[in-house]
Amino acid sequence: MDYLKVENLYFAYEKNKKYVLCGLNLAVNRNGIYVLLGRNGSGKTTLLKILIKYLLPQKGTVLIEGEDLSKISLPELSKKVSFxxxxxxxIPLTVSEILSWGMFPYKRHFDAREVSSELNLSGLLSENFNNLSTGEKKRVLLGRLFVQKTKIVLIDEPFNFLDPYYKLEIAEMLKTLSRERIVFITTHDLGVAANLGSEVFLIHQGKIFARKTQNDLFSGNELYEVFGINEKLKEEFIRFYKLG
Amino acid sequence: MEDKRFLLLTIFLALLLFVTGLFSLLLGQVHFPLSSFLKLFGGKSGSFRTIVLDIRLPRFLLAASVGAMLSISGMILQTVFRNPLVDPYFLGVSSAAELGASVAILFGFGATLFGFSMVSLFAFVFALALVFFLVRIIRFVHVEYSRIAVVLIGIAIAYVLNAVNTLLISFKKDIFLESMFWSMRGFNSASINEFWFSTPFLIVGIIFALLKSKQMNIFLSSDITAHSLGISVKRFICLMLCVSALLSSVSAVLAGTVIFVGLFVPHVGRMIVGEDRFKLSITTLLLGAIFLPAFDLIARTIIPSQEIPVNTIASLVGAPFFVFLFFKRGNNGLFKG
Structure with missing residues (x-):
């Protein structure tokens, strides 16, 4: 059985408007990092928001461990899917407070030190989150997902605004996270898609346009089609991304 | 703030509350020597005993309770809206209460129910009705627009209520003085029954704030984070609005519109203990219970044989004090948390 299965999903932000997602299908059952790659506005983030019930689809079903998403309550869902x-x-609170949210709503004893040493956050525990750098903030927020321990983890644009150093750090954290979990990330960054994903879903025109691996991402024509790269631009594109 | 320091702070504030209470009993328009205060516990009745136990004590207790309720109410609303400029009357609760009072005065409902005038009861009902109406609106909009919808419609309704109130007053001029007196009456007619009436609301308010402190913390980040952690955002907003409005409506019934405390006490609390809602709830509760009786004490003693409205003192003393605090602790204060 697929751990996560999305069938024939339709979503539009307003009635009688263009569908952002139209008939999207997707199924995943193995741990790993899955990259949703597509242009701005292709519906990557929308899909994630549907998977946590923040948005409700007009049509289609989502099954998590075979259970219909619409029948799963929010507190239950937060044990299965994190976002x-x-x-x-x-967030004007301390780092250890934010890490503890991963335990919510359990009253179980939470030892922030244990998690933080594992994640290299020990020195930051009593710091005010707002005083951290963007890269550190991202690490703390990702740290909460380690505490939350859900089988499915959805991360929207994890590499936004990060310098190369933090990009590498976050990538390492994602790899660790994905050893025991199904991790979805969205990006429009080809570098990220080519190096991080165990699988890449090309999302285009409201559907999963193609399912690629790291090795065959640039072969075939799908990637170029998704990003609107015609034959004329293709050469320049390949040179720019040093694909040649 | 670390737990140990927080405990010390709480003990200090509790002592300060006790001292404020002591001064509230000792000082007033009628002066008594300290020795007669000690005799109070001897059990002899007398004018001093009457003044202290039947007038000053209820007055202090009621002011403390209303101060605490308004402060908690303000803190909760500031959390819902993630906005430090919000006060308990933000949603038009006071406009509704004042209109309720005017209506009762207009129709000459002089009767009392359980020791409360119909004027107060009308005010209470009008204020609560407004909030329940606003809460229903939230159902019809997406989470992301729920706050703005509540605020805009709340303000629109407040305009209507104020206009109707003005209309009533223009029909019958003497309502004006009476309703103004009602909304500004402060604590000079406080009775111990009014204090007892307020206690269950106060207890509900503080228990709610403490039980929901984790949710409120999460709420400080973003709606989608709260949602993904299993909190139904709309329902939680409704719940917080209701509790906050209940506290401010009860306050309006007991003491009229008391300004400033609900806005500024939560800020003083934040400057001292930071944003953690558990600690902030306790600190805010105590600070509210200290500040309002202190303002009331000043209001009734600063000019001999003349009482000043407590709102005036809250503004004249509280506001400069707040500015002073802000500059002293500004870096850790209002805007940076």
């Missing part, structure tokens, strides 16, 4: 938004919110 991290792309924006870094303003």
């Amino acid at each position: 991290l938004e792309s924006e870094i919110p303003y």
Whole structure:
């Protein structure tokens, strides 16, 4: 049985408007990092928001461990699926407080030190989140997902606004996270898609346009079609991304 | 703030509350020597005993309770809206209460129910009705627009209520003085029954704030984070609005519109203990219970044989004090948390 299965999903933000997702299908059952790659506005983030019930689809079903998403309550869902938004919110609280959210709503004893040494956050525990750098903030927010321990983890644009150093760090964290979990990330960054994903879903025109691996991402024509790269631009594109 | 320091702070504030209470009993328009205060516990009745136990004590207790309720109410609303400029009357609760009072005065409902005037009861009902109406609106909009919808419609309704109130007043001029007196009456007619009436609401308010402190913390980040952690955002907003409005409506019934405390006490709390809602709830509760009786004490003693409205003192003393605190602790204060 597929751990996560999406069938014939339709979603539009307003009635009688263009569908952002139209008839999207997707199934995943193995741990790993799955990259949703597509242009801006292709519906990557929308899909993630549907998977946590923040948005409700007009049509289609989502099954998590065979159970219909619409029948799963929010507290139950938070034990199965965790989510991290792309924006870094303003949170005037300490790092250890934010890490403890991964345990919510359990009252179980939470030892932030244990998690933080594993994630290299020990020195930051009593710091105010707002005073950290963007890269550190991202690490803390990702740290919460380690505490939350859900089987499915959805991360929207994890590499936004990060310098190369933090990109590598976050990539390492994602790899660790994906050893025991199904991790979905969205990106429009080809470098990320080519190096991080165990699988790449090309999302285009409201559907999964193609399912690629790291090795065959650039072969075939699908990638170029998704990003609107015609024959004329293709040469330049290949040179730019040093694919040649 | 670390737990140990927080405990010390709480003990300090509790002592400060006790001292405020002591001064509230000792000082007033009528002066008594300290020795007669000690005799109070001897059991002899007398004018001093009457003044202290039947007038000053209820007045202090009621002011402390209302101060605490308004502060908690303000803190909760500031959390819902993630906005430090919000106060308990933000949603138009006071406009509704004032209109309720005017209506009762207009129709000459002089009767009392359980020791409360119909004027107060009308005010209470009007205020609660407004909030329940606003809460229903949230159902019809997406989470992301729920706050803005509540605020805009709340303000629109407040305009209507104020206009109706003005209309009533223009029909019958003497409502004006009476309703103004009602909404600004402060604590000079406080009775111990009013204090007892307020206690269950106060207890519900503080228990709610403490039980929901984790949710409120999560709420400080973003709606989608709260949602993904299993919190139904709309339902939680409704719940918080209801509790906050209940506290401010009860306060309006007991003491009229008391300004400033609900806005500024939560900020003083944040400057001292930071944003963690568990610690902030306790600190805010105590600070509210200290500040309002202190303002009331000043209001009734600063000019001999003349009482000043407590709102005036809250503004004249509280506001400069707040500015002073802000500059002293500004870096850790209002805007950076």
